[in-house]
Amino acid sequence: MSIGTPKSHLKYLYLSADIVVVAMYFILVLAFGFFAMWKANRGTVSGYFLAGRSMNWMMIGASLFVSNIGSEHFIGLAGSGAASGFAVGAWEFNAILLLQLLGWVFIPVYIHSGVYTMPEYLSKRFGGKRLKVFFASLTLLLYIFTKLSVDLYSGALFIQESLGWNLYVSIILLITMTALLTITGGLVAVIYTDTLQAFLMISGALCLMAISLVKVGGLEGLRTKYMNASPNVTAIELENNITYSSSCHVHPKPDSFKILRGPLDKDLPWPAFLLGQTPASIWYWCADQVIVQRVLAARNIAHAKGSTLMAGVLKVLPMFIIVIPGMISRVLFADELACISPEHCMQVCNSKAGCTNIAYPRLVMNVMPVGLRGLMMAVMLAALMSDLDSIFNSASTIFTLDIYKMVRH
DSSP states (O other): OOOOOHHHHHHHHHHHHHHHHHHHHHHHHHHHHHHHHHHSOOSSHHHHHSGGGOBOHHHHHHHHHHHHSOHHHHHHHHHHHHHHGGGGHHHHHHHHHHHHHIIIIIHHHHHHHTOSSHHHHHHHHHOOHHHHHHHHHHHHHHIIIIIIHHHHHHHHHHHHHHTOOOHHHHHHHHHHHHHHHHHHHHHHHHHHHHHHHHHHHHHHHHHHHHHHHHHHTHHHHHHHHHTTOOOOHHHHHHHHTOOOOTTSOOSOOTTTTOSSBOTTOSSOBHHHIIIIIHHHHHHHHHHOHHHHHHHHTBSSHHHHHHHHHHHHHHTTTHIIIIIHHHHHHHHHTHHHHSOSSHHHHHHHHSOTTOSGGGHHHHHHHHHSOTTHHHHHHHHHHHHHHHHHHHHHHHHHHHIIIIIIHHHHO
């Protein structure tokens, strides 16, 4: 009885090798998590929710980075890079400055006040229990509808594109494993596993960037080829019996290699970015529980400031390890990523809105060699899990200390 063609058998062996690498990643994360649980003092509120205020600047800096760079960044930043070039990198460079605002202005105030959560700080600062409960409830709702939903969608998109696993089973397994580490280990387990995941994430993404840059002839080759990365409209129309839609922007923009665009640009006008996005980012970097809670776990203010400096240095990387690979993916797979009509987009990626969101997983599955491809699968899962454990830990802190504790009393 035949088990398939040699080609299909070879493909099965390659996929098996990649899955072995992913399995090794899961084992390593669990080992790190259980080591952190064994080491940590989780018997007190400070020990469980703030890691006993004992973390050093390096681990907190790594945790800040991976708590921000989730799977939605690999999907969204790479997709935006494929669609419109460098502009999306402005968010990353803006964050470098705002992280220092957190370390030098906000965190000393938070530490001096002795708070565990942002709703608690607002209550101390302005008075009243209703304000604390309202802000705590609003934060939990925002986490569910903005953070969790986006993370799970982007993670599911990568799993579907790379492994073909059942989406719901995969997501349930990831949530279960992440929740197990978060609930049993507290913030110590989260920061320890985040540190491991930061190393894996940066290493794997740098490998992909180097390999993909070689494919297009370096940065100069990318500059030339990206501007010509348009789909073959005639061939696609004949092959798929569809008609080009003018609503689809199939040609790269002339200013694709500019970060801040003109004041009338549709993608990223610089006045709107500086005056509109920056205040919103101040909330995210300086007042969001997910970010602030990690820095509150520092041994002292010096370590807190050091962690924001380290995270700021790491925030230089996404432009190179995510945005540029997304642009390279546009060069290599222009006929798929720059789909020419909603019908064509549905055929390629099952979405009428466009297919640039598959830029990063498509690059991983077609450029990386066996083994390293498994490493990149682990990187994407690490990005998803680091985001999930951050959200779970911060949400449980807010619910326990700001809502449940008050209801119980």
